Amino acid sequence: MDIEQITGQMRQQILAADSGKLIYNDFGKALPALRTTALYGIFKAMPKGRLMHAHIEASFDMHYMLALALSTPDVYVFLQPETPAFRYCQLAHKGWFEDGVIPSGWVLLQEAVAADPGLKEKLYEMCTSRTDDIDEEIWPKFEAIFDRFKAINNYRPFFEKLYYKVFTDMAAEGLLGVDLRYISQTMFEADGRRLSDDDYVLVLRGIVEKVQQKYPYFHVNIIYSYYKGVPAETVPSRLEFARHLQAAYPDMFIGYDMVGGEDCGKDLLYYAPVLREAGVPIIMHAGETLDPNNRNIEYALDLGIRRLGHGFNLYRYPDVEKRVKELNVMLEVCPLSNQLLGYAPDLSKHPAGGYIKRGLNVTLNSDDCAIFDTAYITDDLLLAYLCWDLSMADIKRCLMNSLCGDTALLSLFEEQWAAFEASIK
Numbered sequence: 406m407d408i409e410q411i412t413g414q415m416r417q418q419i420l421a422a423d424s425g426k427l428i429y430n431d432f433g434k435a436l437p438a439l440r441t442t443a444l445y446g447i448f449k450a451m452p453k454g455r456l457m458h459a460h461i462e463a464s465f466d467m468h469y470m471l472a473l474a475l476s477t478p479d480v481y482v483f484l485q486p487e488t489p490a491f492r493y494c495q496l497a498h499k500g501w502f503e504d505g506v507i508p509s510g511w512v513l514l515q516e517a518v519a520a521d522p523g524l525k526e527k528l529y530e531m532c533t534s535r536t537d538d539i540d541e542e543i544w545p546k547f548e549a550i551f552d553r554f555k556a557i558n559n560y561r562p563f564f565e566k567l568y569y570k571v572f573t574d575m576a577a578e579g580l581l582g583v584d585l586r587y588i589s590q591t592m593f594e595a596d597g598r599r600l601s602d603d604d605y606v607l608v609l610r611g612i613v614e615k616v617q618q619k620y621p622y623f624h625v626n627i628i629y630s631y632y633k634g635v636p637a638e639t640v641p642s643r644l645e646f647a648r649h650l651q652a653a654y655p656d657m658f659i660g661y662d663m664v665g666g667e668d669c670g671k672d673l674l675y676y677a678p679v680l681r682e683a684g685v686p687i688i689m690h691a692g693e694t695l696d697p698n699n700r701n702i703e704y705a706l707d708l709g710i711r712r713l714g715h716g717f718n719l720y721r722y723p724d725v726e727k728r729v730k731e732l733n734v735m736l737e738v739c740p741l742s743n744q745l746l747g748y749a750p751d752l753s754k755h756p757a758g759g760y761i762k763r764g765l766n767v768t769l770n771s772d773d774c775a776i777f778d779t780a781y782i783t784d785d786l787l788l789a790y791l792c793w794d795l796s797m798a799d800i801k802r803c804l805m806n807s808l809c810g811d812t813a814l815l816s817l818f819e820e821q822w823a824a825f826e827a828s829i830k
């Protein structure tokens with residue numbers, strides 16, 4: 406039997422055993438059982454190309470981060486009801502507080518866990534998202550989660566440990582690199598000293614260089630990001646910083662994006678005049694919506710954008726889909742994210758299966774794997790294979806799309822794939 410027959414049979418058996426259709430309707434809940442299957446083992450061993458859509462602030466192993474927080478001295482947790490300044494279950498290193506003074510309501514994490522062992526589970530619950538959380542408030546709830554760990558993840562020594570682990574785990578999962586969205590963060594030292602925006606990039610580059618000692622091909626690009634929904638007049642200063650990044654770090658910087666809930670009342674047409682003057686490549690989240698009147702993908706194409714985050718609602722506009730195909734625009738599809746943010750209640754009806762079969766330039770991605778508690782890419786690949794009746798050749802094509810025609814990476818990938826296929830019996 407060849408790889409298509411072997412994995413095809415495994416898929417058939419898995420779907421036949423899933424009488425409640427948990428795989429389609431709540432993939433996150435189906436995952437623990439799926440991870441024990443032989444098919445998962447095959448997807449784990451598969452070479453992966455590059456991860457094209459991930460936000461650095463929410464791309465790490467949540468279990469590892471929480472364990473690291475617990476073993477790090479001077480980490481505090483806020484266990485009082487939410488205030489305008491602090492989130493319930495928010496973590497922070499001492500250096501984050503003004504003048505090192507711990508405000509009331511914050512307690513040492515190690516002492517809090519010693520007094521209440523159930524707190525570990527509570528923290529995990531408050532830092533992750535699941536289908537039960539989906540309602541009309543899902544975006545504010547989702548965005549609140551990011552606040553819970555930014556005041557610890559941006560403590561420089563913690564950041565270095567966490568992201569060294571992230572990149573080595575990504576490489577071990579078979580990834581050749583990652584394009585990371587990032588929004589300006591305030592990195593800080595134990596004594597409270599704030600580092601500059603440039604220091605953030607330099608710290609990140611230092612981690613990548615360390616990872617490259619073990620995985621020489623592993624490369625990290627950054628896509629500087631800002632928020633959707635903000636007044637257009639606040640965007641030029643962010644674009645100016647993006648131009649600085651482009652000039653200062655041409656080996657890492659690849660573009661500018663605007664992220665956040667797309668149903669924010671401000672579409673890309675509103676931002677078009679400033680984006681036209683960007684002076685840097687634009688890579689834009691567009692079409693991540695159920696709003697039948699959202700034409701952001703079309704507006705993005707009119708702006709010359711050739712790479713789209715999600716592109717979910719393209720199916721509503723066949724004329725636009727034709728343009729996307731002709732222009733070979735890359736769609737960075739994030740299927741499990743789409744389910745957990747309420748856009749795709751039944752994954753078998755997710756439109757990206759059709760995009761792949763109709764030959765569009767699709768890549769598969771995890772978006773915010775820390776919050777969704779998924780692998781960096783394996784789970785989303787398996788999801789696509791199980792839910793969209795794809796072939797392994799389709800999956801391979803999506804992975805190759807992520808290499809953007811880089812001949813050296815493509816030949817490395819082909820070599821890896823041949824060895825992988827030979828190992829499947």
Ligand SMILES: [Zn+2]
Pocket residue numbers: 458460664690714772
């Ligand atoms: Zn995203």
